Amino acid sequence: xxxxxxxxxxxxxxxxxxxxxxxxxxxxxxxxxxxxxxxxxxxxxxxxxxxxxxxxxxxxxxxxxxxxxxxxxxxxxxxxxxxxxxxxxxxxxxxxxxxxxxxxxxxxxxxxxxxxxxxxxxxxxxxxxxxxxxxxxxxxxxxxxxxxxxxxxxxxxxxxxxxxxxxxxxx
Numbered sequence: 228x229x230x231x232x233x234x235x236x237x238x239x240x241x242x243x244x245x246x247x248x249x250x251x252x253x254x255x256x257x258x259x260x261x262x263x264x265x266x267x268x269x270x271x272x273x274x275x276x277x278x279x280x281x282x283x284x285x286x287x288x289x290x291x292x293x294x295x296x297x298x299x300x301x302x303x304x305x306x307x308x309x310x311x312x313x314x315x316x317x318x319x320x321x322x323x324x325x326x327x328x329x330x331x332x333x334x335x336x337x338x339x340x341x342x343x344x345x346x347x348x349x350x351x352x353x354x355x356x357x358x359x360x361x362x363x364x365x366x367x368x369x370x371x372x373x374x375x376x377x378x379x380x381x382x383x384x385x386x387x388x389x390x391x392x393x394x395x396x397x398x
Contacts, residue, residue, distance in 0.1 A: 262366070264361070278298070331356055334381075347361060355371045
């Protein structure tokens with residue numbers, strides 16, 4: 228019986244099609260309205276760097292919206308940038324209809340640069356939120372729909388760092 232169950236499980240896994248890679252996404256009007264001017268930087272950055280943040284507000288010389296930068300991570304590859312852009316520009320990545328009451332406590336941020344313009348996209352895995360800041364504006368929204376993809380990217384960028392999984396930055 229055990230062998231039959233294992234064989235059945237193996238057949239199910241073999242028959243599943245692998246997930247399709249994300250392609251370019253054209254932002255819809257709600258996404259354009261939400262991101263505003265920041266969309267120009269996000270859609271065509273010169274570079275994107277990962278930053279590991281302390282999820283509690285505090286005093287630090289180097290910070291992103293008051294969250295201390297614990298570590299400057301790698302520059303994202305072209306494929307990683309394309310994935311992140313597609314997640315950000317896809318309306319299905321958001322839940323504009325509901326508001327969460329969880330505090331924004333990011334553990335990772337993506338620093339988008341285009342010329343002298345800068346936009347931060349900070350991610351909280353505890354509350355499944357992301358915050359977009361730049362051009363004097365901060366917007367927070369739900370990221371439940373893409374949490375898994377964001378987490379996988381964070382684990383690639385900061386391998387072995389338990390804090391990116393929403394454990395309050397503790398190792």
